Amino acid sequence: MGPGPSNPYPEVMLALGKPVVGHLDPEFLAVLDSTNDRLREVFATSHALTLPISGTGSAGMEAAFVNFVRPGDPVVVGVNGVFGERMCEVASRHGAEVIRVDAVWGQPIEADRLLSAHPSPSIIAVVHAETSTGVRNDIAALGAGKGDALLLVDMVTSLGGIEVEVDAWQVDVAYSGTQKCLGVPPGLSPLTVSDRARGRMVERPTSWYLDLNLLSRYVDGGSEGGRVYHHTAPVTMVAALHAGLGVLLDEGLEAVQARHASCGKFLQDGLEELGLELFAQAGHRLPQLTTVRVPDHLPGGMSEADCRRLLLSRYDIEIGSGAGPLAGQVWRIGCMGHTARRRNVMALLGALKEVLCS
Numbered sequence: 001m002g003p004g005p006s007n008p009y010p011e012v013m014l015a016l017g018k019p020v021v022g023h024l025d026p027e028f029l030a031v032l033d034s035t036n037d038r039l040r041e042v043f044a045t046s047h048a049l050t051l052p053i054s055g056t057g058s059a060g061m062e063a064a065f066v067n068f069v070r071p072g073d074p075v076v077v078g079v080n081g082v083f084g085e086r087m088c089e090v091a092s093r094h095g096a097e098v099i100r101v102d103a104v105w106g107q108p109i110e111a112d113r114l115l116s117a118h119p120s121p122s123i124i125a126v127v128h129a130e131t132s133t134g135v136r137n138d139i140a141a142l143g144a145g146k147g148d149a150l151l152l153v154d155m156v157t158s159l160g161g162i163e164v165e166v167d168a169w170q171v172d173v174a175y176s177g178t179q180k181c182l183g184v185p186p187g188l189s190p191l192t193v194s195d196r197a198r199g200r201m202v203e204r205p206t207s208w209y210l211d212l213n214l215l216s217r218y219v220d221g222g223s224e225g226g227r228v229y230h231h232t233a234p235v236t237m238v239a240a241l242h243a244g245l246g247v248l249l250d251e252g253l254e255a256v257q258a259r260h261a262s263c264g265k266f267l268q269d270g271l272e273e274l275g276l277e278l279f280a281q282a283g284h285r286l287p288q289l290t291t292v293r294v295p296d297h298l299p300g301g302m303s304e305a306d307c308r309r310l311l312l313s314r315y316d317i318e319i320g321s322g323a324g325p326l327a328g329q330v331w332r333i334g335c336m337g338h339t340a341r342r343r344n345v346m347a348l349l350g351a352l353k354e355v356l357c358s
């Protein structure tokens with residue numbers, strides 16, 4: 001129950017044990033095509049260029065910037081946590097003129113502030129679900145007001161957990177990670193790119209590995225000349241993602257989101273009943289990632305790290321520490337993917353009660 005990886009779905013673990021076939025094997029290519037179709041459903045998009053990038057969520061972030069930023073481009077980045085900070089770092093490494101829009105950590109970023117930060121940005125970038133603070137930043141108003149800019153959104157912790165509407169929100173570039181609400185181990189970063197953004201791709205990005213022009217020639221089986229080898233696709237991880245997306249779609253996206261919502265509420269209500277204070281602003285709390293303030297006084301002079309160690313060693317439950325400046329101040333509790341079950345929340349609340357009230 002940390003901030004990820006979550007527990008993978010059992011169907012995913014079975015898929016990881018399947019025989020390994022070649023990355024150009026017709027059987028695998030069918031799985032890859034079907035995975036991309038399933039990703040389109042989960043992202044709620046018809047974007048043709050939708051694929052799992054080989055690498056974790058950070059590879060998706062890197063791909064999102066390296067393929068669209070040219071030196072000197074004005075890029076507006078919303079920062080209300082560690083991952084907004086990281087977007088600034090990645091964008092500036094690719095030569096962007098970064099215009100930061102900061103909000104207090106624990107609070108959302110207002111869309112108007114992002115939209116008015118620069119008269120003609122080439123990109124507006126924001127994290128949908130800030131894993132470091134447990135806050136949701138709303139996206140729809142950014143899509144409606146973006147003008148000529150591309151809208152680039154980090155959906156690492158949101159995809160599969162809360163509502164995601166790439167087309168309806170007019171998101172141009174979005175990436176995610178497998179190890180959070182998708183219930184798959186870490187290793188792939190689903191990415192989707194609008195046709196509008198595709199027309200503005202850097203022709204020869206400084207990363208060869210993450211070059212979407214090259215990757216699309218392998219992924220897009222329908223293109224002229226057929227598939228062109230780029231790098232060896234991580235076939236086993238793609239099979240695992242395929243299985244995880246299958247679980248989500250079989251359950252139904254709305255039902256999956258409702259499960260995350262009810263587990264998150266159950267957890268957040270239970271923490272307050274224990275006398276703990278939630279960190280993220282009400283109304284913008286993520287159900288899949290709860291931040292709670294570490295109490296000032298812990299029993300027996302325990303530190304917050306002692307508490308987490310006790311939860312792990314005595315009850316087999318992992319929760320996360322605070323990230324960045326919130327280290328030592330908050331705990332981060334994940335309820336993502338297969339972990340988002342009422343029984344897990346009950347076990348944690350019971351364990352916390354014993355640890356904190358003993």
Ligand SMILES: Cc1ncc(COP(=O)(O)O)c(C=O)c1O
Nearest residue numbers: 056057058083131154156157177
């Ligand atoms: C919102 C967000 N963006 C990006 C990342 C980076 O992903 P990864 O650690 O999988 O590279 C994370 C990881 O937790 C995240 O939560």
